[in-house]
Amino acid sequence: MAQGIRAYFGHITDVVTTFWEGLSVTLSYMLRRPITVQYPDRVEKRVADTLPPRYRGILEVDTAVCTGCMACERACPIGVIKISTDKDPGNPKQRVITQFDIDVGKCMFCGLCVEPCPTGAIAHTREFEATRKHVDSLVFRWVPDPAKPVPFYRPVKGQDAPRAPVGEILRRCLAAASWIERPSFLPEERKP
Amino acid sequence: MRITLGLDSTSLSRRYPRLAILATLFMAFGLPLGLYVAALAVFPLNTPERLDAMAEQWLGYDLAGSPYRYIVYTAFLLLVAFIAVNYTAVFGGVSTWVERRVAGRMQSRIGPNRPGAAGFLSWVADAVKMILKEDTIPAEADHLLFRAAPYFSMVGLLLPFVVLPFGEATVVTDMNVGVFYVAAASAFVVVGILVSGWASNSKWALFGGIRGAAQVMSYEIPAGIAMMVPVLMAGTLSMQGIVRAQGGWPWQWFVFQNPAAFVAFFIAVTASLAEGNRTPFDLPEAESELVAGYHAEYSGFRLAIFLMVEWANMWIMAGLAVTLFLGGWQVPGYGAEDYARLLGTGLLPAPGWFGLQLLSMLMFVVKTWALVFVFIWLRWTLPRVRVDQMMSLCWKYLVPGAFLCFVVTLVWQLLVPPAGVAFTGYALTALALFVLAKFAVATRRNISKVAGHRVDLGNW
Ligand code: SF4
Ligand code: SF4
Numbered sequence: 001m002a003q004g005i006r007a008y009f010g011h012i013t014d015v016v017t018t019f020w021e022g023l024s025v026t027l028s029y030m031l032r033r034p035i036t037v038q039y040p041d042r043v044e045k046r047v048a049d050t051l052p053p054r055y056r057g058i059l060e061v062d063t064a065v066c067t068g069c070m071a072c073e074r075a076c077p078i079g080v081i082k083i084s085t086d087k088d089p090g091n092p093k094q095r096v097i098t099q100f101d102i103d104v105g106k107c108m109f110c111g112l113c114v115e116p117c118p119t120g121a122i123a124h125t126r127e128f129e130a131t132r133k134h135v136d137s138l139v140f141r142w143v144p145d146p147a148k149p150v151p152f153y154r155p156v157k158g159q160d161a162p163r164a165p166v167g168e169i170l171r172r173c174l175a176a177a178s179w180i181e182r183p184s185f186l187p188e189e190r191k192p
Numbered sequence: 193m194r195i196t197l198g199l200d201s202t203s204l205s206r207r208y209p210r211l212a213i214l215a216t217l218f219m220a221f222g223l224p225l226g227l228y229v230a231a232l233a234v235f236p237l238n239t240p241e242r243l244d245a246m247a248e249q250w251l252g253y254d255l256a257g258s259p260y261r262y263i264v265y266t267a268f269l270l271l272v273a274f275i276a277v278n279y280t281a282v283f284g285g286v287s288t289w290v291e292r293r294v295a296g297r298m299q300s301r302i303g304p305n306r307p308g309a310a311g312f313l314s315w316v317a318d319a320v321k322m323i324l325k326e327d328t329i330p331a332e333a334d335h336l337l338f339r340a341a342p343y344f345s346m347v348g349l350l351l352p353f354v355v356l357p358f359g360e361a362t363v364v365t366d367m368n369v370g371v372f373y374v375a376a377a378s379a380f381v382v383v384g385i386l387v388s389g390w391a392s393n394s395k396w397a398l399f400g401g402i403r404g405a406a407q408v409m410s411y412e413i414p415a416g417i418a419m420m421v422p423v424l425m426a427g428t429l430s431m432q433g434i435v436r437a438q439g440g441w442p443w444q445w446f447v448f449q450n451p452a453a454f455v456a457f458f459i460a461v462t463a464s465l466a467e468g469n470r471t472p473f474d475l476p477e478a479e480s481e482l483v484a485g486y487h488a489e490y491s492g493f494r495l496a497i498f499l500m501v502e503w504a505n506m507w508i509m510a511g512l513a514v515t516l517f518l519g520g521w522q523v524p525g526y527g528a529e530d531y532a533r534l535l536g537t538g539l540l541p542a543p544g545w546f547g548l549q550l551l552s553m554l555m556f557v558v559k560t561w562a563l564v565f566v567f568i569w570l571r572w573t574l575p576r577v578r579v580d581q582m583m584s585l586c587w588k589y590l591v592p593g594a595f596l597c598f599v600v601t602l603v604w605q606l607l608v609p610p611a612g613v614a615f616t617g618y619a620l621t622a623l624a625l626f627v628l629a630k631f632a633v634a635t636r637r638n639i640s641k642v643a644g645h646r647v648d649l650g651n652w
Contacts, residue, residue: 008588011589012589019573019574020631020634022573022574023569023570023573023631024631024634024635024638025573025638026298026569026572026573027298027569027635028635028636028638028639029297029298029299029300030294030297030298030569031635031639031647031648031649032297032300032639032645032646032647032648033648033649033650033651034296034297034300034301034302034651035300036300036301036302036651038302038305038651
């Protein structure tokens with residue numbers, strides 16, 4: 001009997017103390033800052049710039065330092081990269097790249113193509129936002145116009161290739177591509 | 193140039209930020225204020241004598257002797273009802289937004305913050321979405337009852353507004369059995385729950401309906417007895433009479449005037465939470481086991497009615513507790529004679545009277561919103577109780593406790609002199625302030641316990 005009474009009032013005390021604890025915890029959380037990051041439009045810095053430096057984002061090619069060795073094309077396990085080369089009609093000794101396509105829609109960001117590149121021409125950026133209305137638009141053409149091919153780069157011994165800072169070329173291309181106007185370095189969109 | 197529905201062009205409120213702020217301000221303050229003012233202008237005139245007098249004085253028309261008088265009276269009542277119904281809808285909507293934002297912050301998230309300024313218009317968007325949805329009725333359901341059930345709930349929600357005093361003069365009618373009427377009418381909600389559970393012809397809905405019935409029937413008892421405590425203290429069942437028996441200052445509220453009423457306040461609030469199916473007593477719609485309980489089969493506008501009833505019921509629960517225990521609309525420092533003095537003797541009262549009335553409505557609204565916030569806060573703190581716990585809480589704790597409070601109040605009313613009551617008022621108010629201060633300190637300590645955390649209301 002006495003034990004029963006103690007249990008009865010013990011329950012009431014439990015209710016009061018646990019309510020006290022619980023309510024003060026939830027109220028305290030209400031007064032803290034939610035950890036949510038309001039991506040994409042209410043962030044202090046571009047999210048791409050806050051990512052770690054070795055983040056494997058969209059690939060970027062600096063064709064100015066590409067040797068045309070096609071090591072990246074061979075390394076890709078799923079055939080994302082498509083490179084075509086040709087002789088320069090004006091200068092038969094000089095070979096040129098007429099096509100350098102990367103299908104970002106297919107790429108799995110494994111980084112296998114980056115490893116063998118002798119000059120660092122192909123590299124991962126920290127960009128990840130490139131949504132397009134059509135998946136075909138995700139084929140990024142690093143040589144936009146086959147009529148204006150890019151000559152092979154010849155590495156100089158004992159000297160690093162003068163590669164542009166990683167990310168800058170891609171960012172410029174993406175910024176040029178507003179939501180309404182299609183960027184020039186993307187292929188024509190298929191009519192849906 | 194092609195027009196695309198991209199990220200930037202979908203949201204009207206992002207394109208016109210000023211428009212969004214204006215719309216939000218209008219919906220958040222203009223609309224309720226308009227309804228309050230309309231209520232203040234219309235509710236006090238809502239008697240045949242006043243209508244007769246107005247028609248006599250301004251139109252020179254003898255309404256009392258006219259054959260059309262009942263048409264006029266009915267039209268007037270419909271106007272009153274229109275204001276009340278709109279008020280419940282607006283409150284129900286706004287409270288969903290408040291609840292979602294509060295819940296979000298309590299869980300370290302943000303909650304809906306896109307439509308309108310601070311996401312305030314999300315409740316409008318929700319309502320529009322609900323209304324546009326298809327109203328499906330299961331083939332095997334009892335069609336008539338299925339269609340009718342939401343209106344039972346809605347009637348149960350709206351009926352208590354007849355006697356709920358918003359201000360000194362702003363009440364539709366002051367029945368002499370007001371408390372009794374509210375207790376009886378608000379139980380109508382459960383008829384809707386039971387009928388919808390039955391008519392859906394679904395096991396989840398049926399379980400929800402039966403649970404709702406068991407719960408409401410059990411909790412009617414402690415709620416009713418706890419509500420008797422202020423009735424005993426005021427000596428009347430009329431809601432306005434109970435408010436008039438209290439005062440504006442906290443130590444003149446019934447909750448602090450007698451220790452039994454203090455306990456009865458908590459019993460009444462708990463029991464009304466259970467009656468309103470609010471968490472931790474939301475067994476009739478327990479998502480984890482019953483899908484959505486009694487409204488599992490509903491969609492579209494009928495579902496919107498059920499949800500509106502659920503949220504707007506908070507206003508009834510909180511308003512009732514404020515009226516019975518927390519001094520209702522009483523403005524500190526103004527007594528009954530001030531209202532009478534400002535009212536004057538003419539047909540239309542002085543402007544000062546309207547100011548005082550608005551002030552008294554403001555008191556009521558602020559207190560009620562504070563209590564609604566407590567309900568929301570409880571919901572996002574406590575887990576749902578089990579069915580057996582719900583029953584044992586009612587029958588083993590609340591019912592005996594309510595009876596005890598009832599008896600103690602009887603003895604208290606007989607034995608304690610007014611000076612003793614006044615002293616208890618001061619003492620209990622001081623105690624409550626002390627407890628609140630301790631609570632604030634405990635909350636503050638919870639925040640500073642985590643390294644790097646501090647009070648920060650940013651990131652809206
Ligand atoms: S990252 Fe991997 S999948 Fe993408 S192009 Fe390079 S090798 Fe291919
Ligand atoms: S990007 Fe690098 S690996 Fe690929 S073809 Fe050019 S130099 Fe060779």
